[in-house]
Amino acid sequence: MNSRALSYVLAAGALVGLTALAFAVGRYPISLAELVSVLVGKSVSANVETVVLQVRGPRVLAALVVGAALAAAGTAYQGMFRNPLVSPDILGVSSGAALGAVLAIFFSQGIIVIQVFAFVGGLVAVGLVYWIGSRLRGHDPLLALVLTGVVIGTLLGSVIALLKYLADPYNQLPAITYWLLGSLAAIAPRDLAAAAPLALAGLAPMLLLRWRVNLLALPDDEARALGVDTRKLRTLVVAAATLMTAAAVAVSGIIGWIGLLIPHAARLLVGPDFGRLLPLAMLLGAAFLLAVDTLCRTIATIEVPPGVLTALIGTPFFLWLFALARRSW
Amino acid sequence: MMRYSLFLLVFISGYCIGQTAVTDVSGREIRPPAKVERVYAAGPPASLLVFAIAPEKLVGWTRAMRDNEAPFFPDRYARLPELGRLTGRGNTANVEVVLNAKADLIVDVGSTGATLASLASQVQEQTRIPYGLFDGRIESTPGTLRALGRLMGNEREAERLAAWYENELEEARRRVAGVKEHPLVYYGRSASGLQTGGKGSINVEVLEVLGARNAGAEVRPGLVTVSFEQVLLWNPEVILTTDPNYWKSVWSDPRWRAVKAVEDKRVYLSPHLPFGWFDFPPGANRLLGVWWTGKLLYPQPFGDVDLRAKTAEFHRLFYHREPTAAQLDALLAEPGVLPK
Numbered sequence: 001m002n003s004r005a006l007s008y009v010l011a012a013g014a015l016v017g018l019t020a021l022a023f024a025v026g027r028y029p030i031s032l033a034e035l036v037s038v039l040v041g042k043s044v045s046a047n048v049e050t051v052v053l054q055v056r057g058p059r060v061l062a063a064l065v066v067g068a069a070l071a072a073a074g075t076a077y078q079g080m081f082r083n084p085l086v087s088p089d090i091l092g093v094s095s096g097a098a099l100g101a102v103l104a105i106f107f108s109q110g111i112i113v114i115q116v117f118a119f120v121g122g123l124v125a126v127g128l129v130y131w132i133g134s135r136l137r138g139h140d141p142l143l144a145l146v147l148t149g150v151v152i153g154t155l156l157g158s159v160i161a162l163l164k165y166l167a168d169p170y171n172q173l174p175a176i177t178y179w180l181l182g183s184l185a186a187i188a189p190r191d192l193a194a195a196a197p198l199a200l201a202g203l204a205p206m207l208l209l210r211w212r213v214n215l216l217a218l219p220d221d222e223a224r225a226l227g228v229d230t231r232k233l234r235t236l237v238v239a240a241a242t243l244m245t246a247a248a249v250a251v252s253g254i255i256g257w258i259g260l261l262i263p264h265a266a267r268l269l270v271g272p273d274f275g276r277l278l279p280l281a282m283l284l285g286a287a288f289l290l291a292v293d294t295l296c297r298t299i300a301t302i303e304v305p306p307g308v309l310t311a312l313i314g315t316p317f318f319l320w321l322f323a324l325a326r327r328s329w
Numbered sequence: 330m331m332r333y334s335l336f337l338l339v340f341i342s343g344y345c346i347g348q349t350a351v352t353d354v355s356g357r358e359i360r361p362p363a364k365v366e367r368v369y370a371a372g373p374p375a376s377l378l379v380f381a382i383a384p385e386k387l388v389g390w391t392r393a394m395r396d397n398e399a400p401f402f403p404d405r406y407a408r409l410p411e412l413g414r415l416t417g418r419g420n421t422a423n424v425e426v427v428l429n430a431k432a433d434l435i436v437d438v439g440s441t442g443a444t445l446a447s448l449a450s451q452v453q454e455q456t457r458i459p460y461g462l463f464d465g466r467i468e469s470t471p472g473t474l475r476a477l478g479r480l481m482g483n484e485r486e487a488e489r490l491a492a493w494y495e496n497e498l499e500e501a502r503r504r505v506a507g508v509k510e511h512p513l514v515y516y517g518r519s520a521s522g523l524q525t526g527g528k529g530s531i532n533v534e535v536l537e538v539l540g541a542r543n544a545g546a547e548v549r550p551g552l553v554t555v556s557f558e559q560v561l562l563w564n565p566e567v568i569l570t571t572d573p574n575y576w577k578s579v580w581s582d583p584r585w586r587a588v589k590a591v592e593d594k595r596v597y598l599s600p601h602l603p604f605g606w607f608d609f610p611p612g613a614n615r616l617l618g619v620w621w622t623g624k625l626l627y628p629q630p631f632g633d634v635d636l637r638a639k640t641a642e643f644h645r646l647f648y649h650r651e652p653t654a655a656q657l658d659a660l661l662a663e664p665g666v667l668p669k
Contacts, residue, residue, distance in 0.1 A: 028558035047561060050587035055557045110574030111520045169414070170373075170609030171571065174552050175519045185556050186521035188584060302553040303523075 004276065007269040011283035015064075018287050022060045022294045026051070027301070054189060062187045062195065063293040064286040066248040067258055069199040071285025072278060073241035074259030075266065076206055079274050080216045080237055081142055087260035088245040091149040091238065095156035096125020097249040098180060102163050105175045111186065114179070115194075115250045122246030125156060130238060141220070141231075181305040182253035184293050191251040202244035205236055210275040213237060217272075257310040258285050261318050268321055288314065349479050351461065355446030359461040361434050365481045369432035369458075371415035374439050374465045374612025377604060378474060380406065381490055381613070381647040383483045388412065388430045398603040403650050415452065428456055434480060438473055439465040439611060440531065467534050470613045471495045490646060494616065498538065501619050504630040505539050512626055515544040515565035515590065518552070518608070522568075522575040522585070523560070527553050531611045535618040541626055557584055564589050567626060568596040571608050576665045597625050598665030603648065617643055625668070636661060 024035060028051045037044045038052040073088035081090070089095065100121020104114040133148035134141065160180075167173045206213070212233060215223045223230045245259070266281035289306070292313060296304045350360045368386045370376040380387045384406050393411035394402065401407075412426055415437065427435065435458050437449065445462055453460040461480055463473040471491040478487020516533050518524040525545040526532030532552060536543045544563040545553065561584075568590040570576050576598040579585040590596055599607035599621065604614035606621050620639045623631040637657050645651045652660070661667060 026558045027556055028562050047587055050584060051558055051561060054584045054587075055561070105520070108574070109520070110578060114520060168609070170611065171518075174524065178519070178524065178554055183554060185523050185554055188582065297556045297558070301548045301555065301559060302527075303556050305554075 004270045007280055008283070011280055011287060015283055015287040015290070018290050018294070019060060019064070022063070022290055023052070023056060025294065025298050026056050027297065028056075058189045058192045059184050059187045059293070059297070060290065062184055062192050062251060063290040065192070065196050065199050066184070066252045066255065067262075067285040067287070067289025068282040069202070069244040069248040069285075070255065070259040070289070071262040071266075071281040072203060072206060073245045074285075075263040075274070075277055075281040076213060076237050076241045077259075078263050079213055079272070079277075080234060081146060082217050083146075084264065085260075086146070087256075088241060089153070089254075089259070090146060091242065092125040092129045092153045092156060093122040093242050093245045094249055094254050095153040095160070096128075097122035097246055098254060099125070099156045099160050099163075101179050101250075101253070102160050102176050105172055105179065106163050106167055108172070115191065119198075119246050119250035122249055123242060125152065126238065126242040126246075128152060130235070141234075178305075179253045182255040182307045183296075183303060183305060184252055185297070185303045187251060195247045195251045198247035199244045202240040202242070202247070205240045206278060209233065209236070210278055213274040252306075255289070255306050255310060257307070257314050258289055261314060262288060265318060265321055268324075349482075351476050351479050353449075353461040353476070354441040354464050355443075355449065355462050357446070357450065357462075359459045359480060361459050361480045361482075365433045367430065367432045367434075368481060369412065369415075369427055369430055369435045371435060371437035371460075372439055373414075373604070373610035374614075375436050375463075377610070377612045377614060377647065378438055378470075378477055379436060379481070380649075382474065382478055382487045383481055384649055386481060386483075388432055391415075394603070400656065401603040401644065401650060401652065402648055406649070415448075424452060424455055427452070427458070432458055434458065435460040436463065436477060436480065437461070438463045438477075441465075465611055466531065467538055467613070467615055467619070468498070470616075471498075474613075493646060494613070497616055498619070501538065501623055504623065504634075505627060508540070508627055508630060511540060511542045512566040513542045513544050513563065514567045514569060514626065515560060515563060516608075517560075517568055517570045517575055518572060520572060520574045520578075522570060522572065522579065523557065524552055524554050526608075527551055532608050534611070535607055535615050535622050538619050539623055539626065541622070561587060566590055566593070566595065569599060569607060569622065569625075570596065571599045571601065571605060573598055573665070594668075595625075596665070597667070598663065600660045600663065600666055602660060613647065621666075636667075 024032060030048055030051060034044050034048050035052060038049055070088055077086045077088060077090055078084055097118040100117035101114050104117040129149045129152045130145065133145035136144040136148065164173060164176055167176060212228060215226060215228045216230060216234060216237065220230050262285045263281050266277050266284055270276045270280050292306050292309045295309055296306050350358045353359050366386060367388045368379045369388050370379045373391055376387060376390055387409060389410040389412035391412060391414045394407045399407035412430060415427065435452065437445065441462055441464055449460040449462045463476055471494045474487045474491040474494065478484045514536055516525050527548040527550045528546040529550040530552065533543050533545065544565045566589055576596060579591050579596050585591045599605060599618060604610055606615065606618035617640055620634055620636060624634055624636060640657060640660065641651055
């Protein structure tokens with residue numbers, strides 16, 4: 001078995017192991033026997049069933065979906081923009097989602113409205129960036145896009161800051177702060193039912209076009225010489241990545257690090273080819289967020305924000321991997 | 330003789346200047362001018378107390394009254410201008426606005442850490458307006474009222490309110506004194522209901538006054554997020570909330586339906602007009618939360634407490650307008666406020 005194949009097998013194995021572990025641990029004590037009974041459909045106490053099927057199960061699956069989605073979107077963007085510092089929110093999806101959620105909290109809305117606003121906000125922000133960016137002629141199209149993304153993101157950020165400033169300091173401000181920190185604590189089955197199909201819908205074109213996405217890393221004229229309409233392909237990749245990220249962020253809030261550094265980790269292991277990279281990045285992203293979220297919900301009586309742990313755990317791990325690998329990206 | 334006249338001189342001059350130095354909670358000595366006519370309150374809990382003591386001296390609210398809040402106050406006070414907050418999480422007031430309001434005195438009531446004390450000193454130096462900082466906890470409210478009364482030159486009004494407030498707290502404590510079994514209460518904030526107040530947190534002070542058991546008491550003080558599994562593990566008998574969206578959602582959410590409080594239909598929504606009863610703003614307003622929570626948790630000893638009368642009295646004394654029957658109905662008949 002070569003080292004690439006080994007990477008996939010190890011990542012998949014880690015994912016399966018972590019998933020089993022994540023189902024088994026939590027604040028509410030559930031024995032393995034009870035867990036197995038619930039999963040095979042035998043009757044147990046109502047509370048155990050609620051914990052496994054309504055609370056812990058959806059949360060574990062949501063961590064997998066969100067982690068995989070963020071890592072996939074980050075991988076696509078880094079390849080497309082030929083830039084290792086790009087993360088899924090480069091085109092404003094997180095800022096847009098954050099603004100949507102903050103608006104909904106500002107107007108005292110319930111959870112579903114907050115999530116819908118966040119999702120729509122993310123899509124609208126990227127739509128706006130893409131529309132403006134593609135109208136700035138006479139520049140490198142990628143540069144125009146990235147710059148537009150950065151300035152629109154900053155603009156949205158200041159609107160968020162304004163809303164925080166105007167929000168009720170005792171009630172709304174903490175709610176906004178917690179949303180911006182990100183968390184999977186409030187995941188309900190319906191969140192998963194909404195986010196997973198959307199993330200899959202974004203993933204499908206990426207998987208189907210995975211070999212062509214490599215060509216986006218070439219200069220436009222070279223790609224065109226190979227018969228690829230880079231404009232169309234780029235639009236499609238941006239749309240797919242945005243759909244995945246917006247769906248993830250709408251249910252989890254903003255969780256950083258994964259979309260930026262998991263693609264690097266995957267690249268160090270299997271090289272820059274998008275077709276090989278995408279599945280591994282998704283496996284690693286899912287496993288990593290699951291591990292982090294499992295710690296978040298078990299190490300203390302209170303919830304720990306995952307954004308804190310992703311960086312605390314992820315950074316040393318990443319530096320270690322970086323030092324170990326010899327492959328350039 | 331010499332000494333006597335000197336003493337007299339000091340006494341008289343002190344009387345003429347009218348300086349009644351009051352030491353605030355940060356230990357700073359606050360010397361108000363002889364006549365305090367205009368008081369700038371730095372945050373909502375301070376506004377409420379200044380307004381209660383002498384409404385004509387309050388120069389403005391930190392945030393303009395919303396349409397649903399204004400009818401609870403006499404019209405001319407409800408229309409007072411919006412001046413912004415000076416302390417707390419982020420200022421919305423500009424020091425020049427404070428100067429322009431021509432205040433003789435600035436007061437803040439609430440938490441009393443070193444950050445706020447240094448802010449008070451700094452603003453006092455910049456504006457040369459005395460700036461006093463006082464404790465906003467429910468238990469400290471009578472003392473804070475008296476200190477404010479001395480600073481503002483309204484000892485009589487303040488004493489009346491303070492004595493009444495003490496009496497109310499005393500009555501509540503007396504009623505709960507014989508209670509052997511306190512129900513376990515979870516306070517659910519935010520749209521998800523997963524934010525709660527830890528031990529000693531100002532957000533759950535109402536529970537502390539009553540000696541009720543706060544499920545979140547085992548976690549650190551302050552606002553925290555907990556996981557749903559943790560709530561299920563606590564399995565509280567009663568849930569109190571300030572979020573109408575959350576209150577509505579518990580009844581249909583299968584996760585929450587597994588919690589005892591939801592199963593027993595003991596999830597209650599705190600009234601929030603014109604100021605919240607249970608949690609925010611963290612000020613004297615929460616006295617009504619003590620009565621409300623008392624009735625919900627201890628139906629026996631609080632059985633003959635007339636919540637309408639208590640509310641009307643508090644409004645008359647602190648908001649200077651007796652609520653109409655329709656207003657009381659609206660406060661208490663909102664879904665979730667009282668058991669069906």
